Amino acid sequence: MDFREKTANFFKAYPLRSYDKRELLLRAEEPVESVFYITEGRVSQYDIAPNGNEVIVNIFKPGAFFPMSSAINNTVNQYFFEASLASKTHVAPKANVLQFLHENPDIAFDLLARVYRGVDGILRRMAHLMGGKAQTRLIFELLNSAYRFGEPKPTGSVFIQLTEGDLSKQSGLARETINRSLHDLKATGLITVSRNGVLIKDITALEAQLGNDL
Secondary structure (H helix, E strand, O other): OOHHHHHHHHHHOOOEEEEOOOOEEEOOOOOOOEEEEEEEOOEEEEEEOOOOOEEEEEEEOOOOEEOHHHHHHOOOOOOEEEEOOOEEEEEEEHHHHHHHHHHOHHHHHHHHHHHHHHHHHHHHHHHHHHHOOHHHHHHHHHHHHHHHHOEEOOOOOEEEOOOHHHHHHHHOOOHHHHHHHHHHHHHHOOEEEOOOOEEEOOHHHHHHHHOOOO
16 A cells, blocks of 8 residues: 555545635634645635735645644644635544654655655745746746646646636736736737636747746
């Protein structure tokens, strides 16, 4: 049994809860007594900026469990966790999850590896936020979402269930800026945009657009 199956089997012993899109799973400053394991959907972790805007700092997909920083370090949770799509999670007591990690070093190592992958993504995002143009920041978010949540199509294109509002929260750009930048990208023929999301027609060509513009 590999670590993914072992993790899934552990959480299956605990209640399964369903959440509608935009429903909160956990509020900032709320005590963390449980750990959530996603089986369906996506969950966004966000903070609220001084201007009142939501800023997404992480997104969790099926197979992930959270909020592990607060659970492991016994610290106050500083973020909101919200279902960005209709989602289902198993909810297990924090103490039981920590014991499970202690008894299964392969699971703990996988969690550490995922944390480092996430940190790498955050560092790249910071570089683009600090030095990149709006177009570069948008392309980064599109590629990051495509790699993590994209649905590959037989044609080689990749579809992402993502809205302008989602891209605004992930990039920190105003929705008007996102709209203009998407319009410019559409003109290149690299993407199409619909009410359901964004279709990247050629992900390699979009990567080339990102370049070294930092």
